[in-house]
Amino acid sequence: MMLIDIVFYTFFLLAALAAVGILITKNVIHAAFYLVVCLISLAGLYVLFDATYLAVVQLLVYAGGVIVLLAFGIMITNRSDGQLLSSSHLLLPGILAFGGVLVLFTIFTVKFSPGIPVNPDSDQVQQMGIVFMTDYLLAFELIAYLLLVVLVGASYLAKSSQS
């Protein structure tokens, strides 16, 4: 069982360090890279927590889609002089928020009495598929409509910004 623990700790540390990296770096491109590292390590953690389906979705949607979007954003908005904006402003409020949230959420997590983990069923994908189409049909349809709205809205806004 040692292997599992080692893998877990590596992903755990990778995610944490990536987050710290985003904080420290001033360069947007590095930040995007650190974000990718963090997402991938999270996907790994999901696998460890028997959420393999979600891990794949994460990799596809996030690592694939969102990061690409971010990349386009960075390329368009990064002006040639590449002057790096100084990061440290509103330091005090940031620290305060960070401390408060960290303390509170850890309180919640500590008070939480975890349920006994259940070993996974055979194949989640098929089970999830059925559930999507039966119990969660309403949510599924609604999320579809939402995506349509976002698609139309975002593209309209983006188009008008170019003209």
Place this chain on the structure above:
Amino acid sequence: MSIDPVYGLGLSAFLFSMGLLVIIIKRNAIFVLIGIELILNAANLNFVVFSSADPANTGQLFGVFSVVLAAAEAAIALAILLNIFKFYKSTDLHQLNRLKY
């Protein structure tokens, strides 16, 4: 696969706080977007950790929905960012102060 879920929750709390810190401190709009992605992922992690104890695995399902929604949000954010860039020629949040009294 008995990994103690507390670590997961701890990591999610840490990621959430780091994300919040990034959002508040950074001046570049892209950083703030990245920060938002981070805190949404932290919430996702939470769901995954809890769904490990749930036979019906609803947490994971929620995670899927939440990932999709995060993507949608990123799309909108970038669309609006493009607009802002057109007017302000920069993504520095300090310059966004036209909304005076």
Place this chain on the structure above:
Amino acid sequence: MIDHLLSLIVFIPLLGAGVVLFLKPDQSAIIKGTTLFLNVVQLLACIILVILFQKQTDAASITTNFQFVEKYEWIRLNLGESLRFIIEYHIGVDGISLPLVVLSSFLMLVAIISSWNQSKQVKGYFVLYNILNASIVGCFVALDFFLFYLFFELMLLPMFFLIGIWGGPNRSYASVKFFLYTLLGSILILIVMIGLYLGVTQPGSTIHTFNIIHMMGTENFVQDSLLRPGAGGTIFGIAARYAAFLALFVGFAIKLPMVPVHTWLPDAHVEAPTAISVILAGLLLKVGGYGIVRIAYGIFPDAALNYAYLIAVFGVISIVYGGLNALAQRDLKRMIAYSSVSHMGFVLVGLGALTVEGVSGAVFHMVSHGLISGALFLIAGVIYDRTGDRLIDNYSGLAGKLPQYTFVVVFMFFASLGLPGLSGFIGEILVLMGAFDSASSNGLLPPWIGVVSTTGIIISAAYYLWATQRMFFGEYWVREASWESNMHDISKREWTMFIPIMLLVLILGVYPRFLLDFTDNTVNQFVNYVLEVGANLMGK
């Protein structure tokens, strides 16, 4: 038609407002014509009302004493199964409110004539004017607290704009101050209204009601309500019923203007146009007095008895303070305003005495003060129209140049300071007799109240005569030569305003039973009601 007479009187001006709304701004002649015509119709309806009004009704008590009563269900709301309440369109008139209704209709007619050559935004002026007319008459006839409060507030808006737009130099300050003061008062009244309607139900059913008559009946109160007589409910320490009475009293005292809360009156008067300050002094102050009699005394007679002495003391302070301030004024209109404060002090003393003479004196004084102060402001208007300036020291020896005007001024000044043979004297003598009588009959007021209020007639003599001496006697002199050109005596239009008022003041002075016969029966029942019911409620 007869049993809808009261509604007719209330809604004719609203009809007028509607008609004027559809006229074009430049048809000022037609606008004024319709308003005048409708007001005359309203006055005729009032006269019919007076003719048909039975002076001696066989009603058992004040609550069943109303005539021309109209009662229709208006709003029926239910908030969950535990709170259903009903608001009725319930109007009626009795001995105390009838004279005030007739007075308001009459003064409104006079004020129309006085604002005849108003040239600025005539349409807006007369729409607001008609709404004001309807709301004042509505206040006097409403018997449903919600309807009363609606008319009470409806009065506020037109006054605010009438002073604000058509007023003098710094009119906006005066109108805002007027609005804030009266609104503060109405908030107090609103709180008590909510407390009352939650506590009172229609006899024999659980539907809450705003009906004033039911509120007067002690048996209609819900068991656990805070304001139920004898329930001994307390808020912040003092008895709930007493606190409610004080809130109502202060709310109406702001309108009456009692001394500590009167500062809005001089500013409002100085800035208001002539016709509006006639209505402000003639009618709005009476709504305050009427409110105290009908609502504060009617619903909380026990508290009225308890605070009678306090009310009389404030009345006396108003008399002396108002008089002294009038003595120190340089502006004629501001002096007349402070004299109104002093005269309303008499009304308070009359109400505090709670004897038959005292209360009928208070009611009579309200009507006579309405007429006299209306005329006084017309007088100030006359000089203001000619020269645009009202400072007493800018004139001297006007008697030579304007003999007729001097006759009217001397007549009105002496009517106001209480020369016997004119109506001012009757009001004062009745109130003073009430004050002295209460020391022996119901022991509410000590004799010193009567003595100090009598000094009021000296102070009023002082400032009126001093003003006459400076303005009207001695060599003829005016500050600006430019005023010479339009220093003509009273025009025919102005005479049509003064003659009816002077006749009424003289008739009421010589033969007061012309008015007192109407109020006598109701005042008797009112005083018995307050003394009896108040005493045994206090006893409980």
Place this chain on the structure above:
Amino acid sequence: MDLKETLSGILADLEVLTSELILISGSVLLLIAGLTRFGRQTKLLVGALVVSALFLLDNVSGRYFNDFLILDPVAVFLKYIFLFTTAGILLFDRKKHLSEFYFLVIAVLVGSMFMVSVTNLLLIYISIELTSYAAYLLTGIDNNQKSSEAAFKYLLFGGVSSALMLYGISLIYGSTLSLNLEELQWEATSAGGLILLFAGLLFKTSVVPFHIWTPGTYQAAPTDAVTYFSIVPKLAGFGLIYHVINAVDPVFQNEITILIGSLSIITILWGTFGAILQKNAKRLISYGAIAHSGFLLPLVFVDYGGGIDAFGYYALIYAVMNLGIFYFLHVAENELGDNLKITDFSGLGGQNGIIGASVVVILVSLIGLPPTAGFTAKLVMFTSVWMEFKTDQLMIWLALFVMGLLSSVVSLYFYFRIPYYFFLKQDAGRKVKFPVKNVWVTTIFALSLLYLFIQGDILDNFVVMFDPIDHQNK
């Protein structure tokens, strides 16, 4: 689990959503029409859509899509209000981005309709996100500098608060392992989770501390969009809070009442005192809207019978008032140009008396003085607060009563600055005459407020549809 049977059950449940489905398909049609030459008739099309949705909306209540969708009279009543407001929005004359604008408006409408009829955590999150995303897009649609900046800020603020909500939902899920709120047990993590869930809800209804975005967004966004934000999502948010509270009601403690009570007091005071200083007309009205959310919040909280009726009453009148005042601001903007200062109104009273008079009536209603429906709304609200105070004797209700009255008096001071400049101040040059159509529409809003006051009880049989949904005991 027999697949065929569940599918047929779902199909049966679908016809409950007919009005939402009509709206969604209609909006797609709208997009297509936008491209072709029918572009000019988009308003007509939207109007038809709304009318048909109105007809198809039937007063049915029950639980569908295995407890994902819960309909009750409150939800139906609020849906009626939303559809009326959408019809109201059509009155605003809009020239640019016609079809996309109404597409997003319908998106917000559908999102709000779902918000009021769900208590399942997942659907709560999705419906809130749907409404919020459509709102961000609507804010940024007139892509001028100010509105896109406002959109971005709105998005950032919204993003953080929805992230907080998501975290809260995960905690609740963690403690109950089910997405159904009714199974919530009252212990540490779920209490924290519930509070965080409220973060998202308070953001939508712009209640303290999540109200800071309101002034900026209301000032910059297009006026008809702002009118829509200030009514539909806000009332939907309150509807959702009402359902969430009813769902977790049995475990409710007094502390939560005190918390919500003090939040609403702070909101009222924040809105009232914030408005005093404002120079920009739209910011002033937005602070007023914040104060009104402070009045609406306790009504969903009052658990004695009449509370929710009072909420329904107040909500409808609030909608009419906001439509009225924002329509006037929209008309004023067309005449006097953007970024409307209050002082820009000076001297207008001269020529356009009628519109001035109707604005006065609407403002008097916003303040809560008698001749208008605003007074009965406030009266009904204060009565419920008083009755609540008498039932559970919590001092917070008395404090709320007093603060409410105080703020009404102070609100008079800032609301009356508009007619004050409109009538009492003279302005030298500017000859401004409002077009007759706009004057008539504003007057209709004012007259309806007066009529609602006089005929108070037509609302009554509307509101009487409420019989508070029976709480299934856990």
Place this chain on the structure above:
Amino acid sequence: MTYPHIIFFIILVLPLLGGLINFLAGARSGPWIATAALLLSSILSVFLLKLTVDLPSVLRFTWLPGIEIGWRLDRISVSLIALVSFISMLIHLFSIHYMKDDPGIKRYFAKLGFFTFSMLGVLGADHLLLLFVFWELVGFSSYLLIGFWYKNEGVPYAARIAFITNRIADAGFLIGIILIMVNSGTGFISELQSIDQTGWWVGAAGIGLVLGAFGKSAQVPFFTWLPRAMAGPTPVSALIHAATMVAAGVYLLIRTSVIMPPALVSTVAIAGALTAFIGAFSALAQTDIKKVLAYSTVSQLGYMVMGVGVGATDMALFHLWTHAFFKAGLFLSAGAIIHYFHKHFHSIDGQDMRNMGNLKSVMPVTQFSYLVCMLSLAGLPFFSGFLSKDGILLKSLEWSALAGPWAFIVPVLGFFTVGLTAYYMGKQALVVFYGKNRMETELVKDKEDFLTVRLPLIILAIGSLGLFYSFNPFVHHFQILDFWFGHQIPLSFSMGWLAPAISIPLAVGGLFVAFRSYRPERSFTYRDYVARGHYRKWSMHALYLDQFYHESMVKAFNMISEIIYGLDRRFIDPVLNWLGMSFVVFSKLMDLVDKLIVDKLVEFVAYISKLGGDFLRLFHGRRVQLHIFWAVLGTILILLWINNFM
């Protein structure tokens, strides 16, 4: 409405009608109509006298609900009504001549008619409240008439002071009336005897009535307004400030002395005596012909009040009756002189005695009537004044014997005043009519018109002779008193002879002293007479009482304008001292309170709400990240709060 009352109403209304008709008619015929109306009403009043001789007729009606008032015509009131209307008729007659070329003649006769109407009302009224109504109307008409020539300097001021002094006294009077009406249940004068006089209120009511009477009849504290009232036309002074109005106070005392406690009655006596003395003393050094007569009126009124005080109400009424005749006569002759100077020597001040002299050559009839009235006033036997004054003095002697050691002051003052009166009246007669003409220009011969000037003078002179009342001057019992007060058993004074024995030598002595210093050949010295010397100055200025009032109360009214105007501009001036100042400061303080505290309150509320506004701007700043921070902070606080409950 009994028959006598119809006639009474006609008498009452006639002067008013006369005045109104004259106001409408032309300047020529108007005055005659008014005089004719007065003539008719005096004839009718004599006829009414005959009617009500045997039984007084009473009329009562409810004026206010619960309050019944009414008229009562008994012998006293009707005879006084006859007196007033008769004298008023004479005054009207004289005024036609006196006011012939005055532009405001129509206004004058209207006001005179209004005065007579209200004076008759006072006499006819039975209920105190009704009396008060007409009492105030009399005061108002005197205000109008004094202020008739409102253009001249000082006239409006005199009118205002007269009215306000009366008003102050009437306030006390009103309190007295109300106390009586409220506590005794009835306000009828005729029923005053029957009410029980226990209770605190009787004393207070008495004081009130006395206050009212003293105000109207110009007694000690209130007499300063009468000399100033001379600013009015002379016929007015003759009618109002000699014969009728000032007598109303005495009439009131006579009617209501019944209910006054004994202590109060004796103070009234002393006050009366004091007034008599002060009036006479002030008349000594006066140079203005009308001022002398005014102060003499004050002194004679003092006698009447003393009469009431010592219990001789019948004698007081009789003195009132006789005084009306001779004082009106004196005033009318003074009026004739003033008119003569006004017509012929326009530049010279017609009222100053120093430039008169040897007028007997020019105005024989005036001189004759003046002489008769003067002697009657001085109190020589065979004249009416002697009879009534001696009656009072006799009663005061008898009363002082009973009333205690200090009471002797009253008769002493009384007798001493007889001497003074004789002196100043003698001086005036000598200076005005005899001796050489003190003016540079020669006196113009001008025959006075018989009807309007000579006739009234003659009638009044005859009226002041003592023959009508009793041939033997020394008897103390007169049919007229029987007529008024019913049959009286003649009192057998042991010292009945003592009063005339003292008063006649004093009167003759006074005249002799006056003759000695102002006999015709030495009268030229009077030309440049200036009141030097201590006692003359005090007399000239009537004990400076007038100045004192002026400084404290009267001036306070004038000072109000300067002080307040001063206060308005700067803070309260350290100069303030005197009682008057606190009166003014108090009223100004009220105004300041009004401005300072209450208006500041409004601004304070606005300031606080502004402060709140600034605080909010801190939150709604521009940087959205700050917004996010505040929101997150809010959530953290809520979570912490919830935690400590869990």
